[in-house]
Amino acid sequence: MGLLAALAVLPLCITPALASDRSGKEVVDTVCAACHLSGKDGAPKIDDRAAWSQRASKGLDKLTQNAITGVRNMPAHGGQAALSDVEMSRAVGYMVSAGHSADTNKVYSSSKSRSGDQVVQERCQECHATGKNGAPKLGDMNDWKPRLKNGVDPLIKSAINGHNSMPARGGLANLSDAEMKAAVEFMVSKTGGHVGTK
Numbered sequence: 001m002g003l004l005a006a007l008a009v010l011p012l013c014i015t016p017a018l019a020s021d022r023s024g025k026e027v028v029d030t031v032c033a034a035c036h037l038s039g040k041d042g043a044p045k046i047d048d049r050a051a052w053s054q055r056a057s058k059g060l061d062k063l064t065q066n067a068i069t070g071v072r073n074m075p076a077h078g079g080q081a082a083l084s085d086v087e088m089s090r091a092v093g094y095m096v097s098a099g100h101s102a103d104t105n106k107v108y109s110s111s112k113s114r115s116g117d118q119v120v121q122e123r124c125q126e127c128h129a130t131g132k133n134g135a136p137k138l139g140d141m142n143d144w145k146p147r148l149k150n151g152v153d154p155l156i157k158s159a160i161n162g163h164n165s166m167p168a169r170g171g172l173a174n175l176s177d178a179e180m181k182a183a184v185e186f187m188v189s190k191t192g193g194h195v196g197t198k
């Protein structure tokens with residue numbers, strides 16, 4: 001009984017004990033909030049989606065790069081040189097989405113996460129539409145069938161971690177696990193295949 005209760009409570013207190021990199025939320029709360037909460041020195045505020053989406057129009061990669069190198073009154077790494085690039089990209093993803101998505105340490109199911117369709121359009125189709133570097137083509141059952149022999153779950157795993165010339169998370173470190181799962185399921189559904197993930 002006690003054990004069951006403990007198990008039921010477990011998902012609520014997620015502590016990414018295995019990851020040495022901090023989550024986007026932790027980094028933002030401890031470092032970036034100092035300026036980005038109040039808008040100090042003209043910093044875009046964390047919950048100001050309009051300000052962020054305007055900046056994000058230059059691409060999340062560019063935004064992350066600017067946060068890493070510093071831009072105008074924004075100090076490099078938010079002034080904390082010890083923050084890794086992964087932590088910075090998580091923090092940027094967290095702020096851009098006003099805390100709703102793109103945190104690689106957390107699986108978000110918020111409706112504000114990008115849909116599989118959106119992620120594929122924004123990122124994955126760049127290679128998967130044409131089959132660049134041998135990427136299995138969108139909608140091509142023959143390309144996908146052999147990869148699907150163990151179901152969709154292993155594909156989600158290899159898309160997150162990278163697989164031969166497939167870059168981890170399609171090269172966008174701040175895509176969340178939930179967004180990656182949605183993107184892979186979307187791609188698989190395009191083949192007419194059955195999506196059987198848990």
Ligand code: HEC
Nearest residue numbers: 031032035041042043055063066067072073074078091092
């Ligand atoms: C000392 C204050 C300060 C801290 C701490 C800080 N920022 Fe900023 N940040 C700013 C200011 C000011 C700007 C606006 C710069 C501009 O566009 O003129 C900014 C802008 C940005 C931008 C937009 C860059 C662009 O290209 O438009 C990103 C992304 C960003 N910060 C990320 C972060 C992250 C991630 C952290 C925490 C690791 C952080 N910041 C910590 C002050 C700060």
Ligand code: HEC
Nearest residue numbers: 124127133134135147155158159164165166169170183184
């Ligand atoms: C820079 C090009 C590129 C981008 C961008 C890209 N992929 Fe891929 N992807 C590949 C290549 C190349 C392969 C084939 C790798 C191999 O040999 O298995 C692949 C394979 C895959 C596979 C099959 C993995 C397996 O185990 O068989 C999945 C699933 C996948 N990609 C999902 C995605 C998703 C989701 C995105 C977007 C977030 C994405 N890819 C973005 C190039 C890309």
